[in-house]
Amino acid sequence: QFHMIKYKDLKWEESLGQGSFTRIFKGSKTDVHDGEKHVTEVLLKELDVVHKNCWESFFEAASLMSQISHKHLLLVYGVSVHGVKNIMVQEFVKYGALDLYLKRGRSVSVSWKLDVAKQLASALNFLEEKNIVHGNICTKNLLLAREGDTSQGSSPFVKLSDPGVSVTMLGKDVILDRIPWVAPEVLEAPENLTMECDKWSFGATVWEIFNNGNAPLRGWDLKRKRQFYESFQQLPPSQWTELADLISQCMEYQSAFRPSCRSIIRQLNSLITSGNKAMMHCLFFVV
Numbered sequence: 481q482f483h484m485i486k487y488k489d490l491k492w493e494e495s496l497g498q499g500s501f502t503r504i505f506k507g508s509k510t511d512v513h514d515g516e517k518h519v520t521e522v523l524l525k526e527l528d529v530v531h532k533n534c535w536e537s538f539f540e541a542a543s544l545m546s547q548i549s550h551k552h553l554l555l556v557y558g559v560s561v562h563g564v565k566n567i568m569v570q571e572f573v574k575y576g577a578l579d580l581y582l583k584r585g586r587s588v589s590v591s592w593k594l595d596v597a598k599q600l601a602s603a604l605n606f607l608e609e610k611n612i613v614h615g616n617i618c619t620k621n622l623l624l625a626r627e628g629d630t631s632q633g634s635s636p637f638v639k640l641s642d643p644g645v646s647v648t649m650l651g652k653d654v655i656l657d658r659i660p661w662v663a664p665e666v667l668e669a670p671e672n673l674t675m676e677c678d679k680w681s682f683g684a685t686v687w688e689i690f691n692n693g694n695a696p697l698r699g700w701d702l703k704r705k706r707q708f709y710e711s712f713q714q715l716p717p718s719q720w721t722e723l724a725d726l727i728s729q730c731m732e733y734q735s736a737f738r739p740s741c742r743s744i745i746r747q748l749n750s751l752i753t754s755g756n757k758a759m760m761h762c763l764f765f766v767v
């Protein structure tokens with residue numbers, strides 16, 4: 481279902497880290513059309529050889545992302561297979577994953593964070609309309625294409641990355657470690673992965689964004705994480721009540737009660753409005 485890229489047309493540059501089961505590298509791909517040579521900078525995502533048996537699922541993720549196109553979905557150029565190596569070739573997104581960007585202590589404004597949350601919500605809304613489940617929404621898979629500079633009023637621009645190897649292929653411990661991003665019903669049976677699960681993960685991701693990339697339940701062991709769900713606990717609420725409400729609506733243990741994407745976008749819009757009003761009042765007060 482997607483473009484096969486010749487290994488010889490790829491060039492590996494520096495290593496940029498690793499995800500679960502994958503390693504990522506900066507690189508370039510060379511195409512020739514109408515006699516002209518084009519070199520494009522790319523992100524090369526290699527599936528670890530030990531997880532070779534997951535390659536169908538790995539490519540499934542790639543094909544999902546290349547079947548549909550949306551401004552807030554990562555562009556996947558294609559895949560390349562070379563011996564035991566399975567490589568996904570993606571557009572290179574300038575500032576990388578949001579979790580590392582936020583951890584690097586960039587202080588970003590509330591409106592910056594709301595803007596990013598709204599872009600993610602619109603990507604989710606698009607996937608919902610196409611009846612496609614992502615299954616791994618988190619700031620690690622949210623890529624920053626434009627930093628945005630609130631003092632200059634330019635806004636950030638994010639793209640949702642591929643979900644990686646499907647949660648149905650992962651061991652129990654890997655799924656447990658994804659608490660609190662993974663919806664509770666998925667823990668019971670990974671086949672339960674539905675659109676509603678992406679809304680739960682959206683809630684945990686917005687919580688991360690407003691906690692400057694600090695992972696929720698950071699350092700908790702798998703036993704404590706499992707108990708977090710067994711006792712129906714919620715993440716520590718934000719002081720901003722309306723934001724805390726949106727996050728807890730998304731992280732509702734009964735999947736049917738989670739809000740629609742339209743409701744999520746509506747609530748984000750009203751947070752943006754009230755955020756701006758608060759800023760005006762405070763500016764007014766200062767003046």
Ligand SMILES: N#Cc1ccc(Nc2nc(N)cc(-n3ccc(CO)n3)n2)cc1
Pocket residue numbers: 496499504523554570571572573574575576577620621623641642
């Ligand atoms: N320093 C630095 C730096 C690192 C990466 C990029 N660019 C990029 N482009 C993509 N297409 C995907 C990714 N990812 C990063 C984590 C994941 C896991 O999903 N993907 N990073 C840019 C700068």
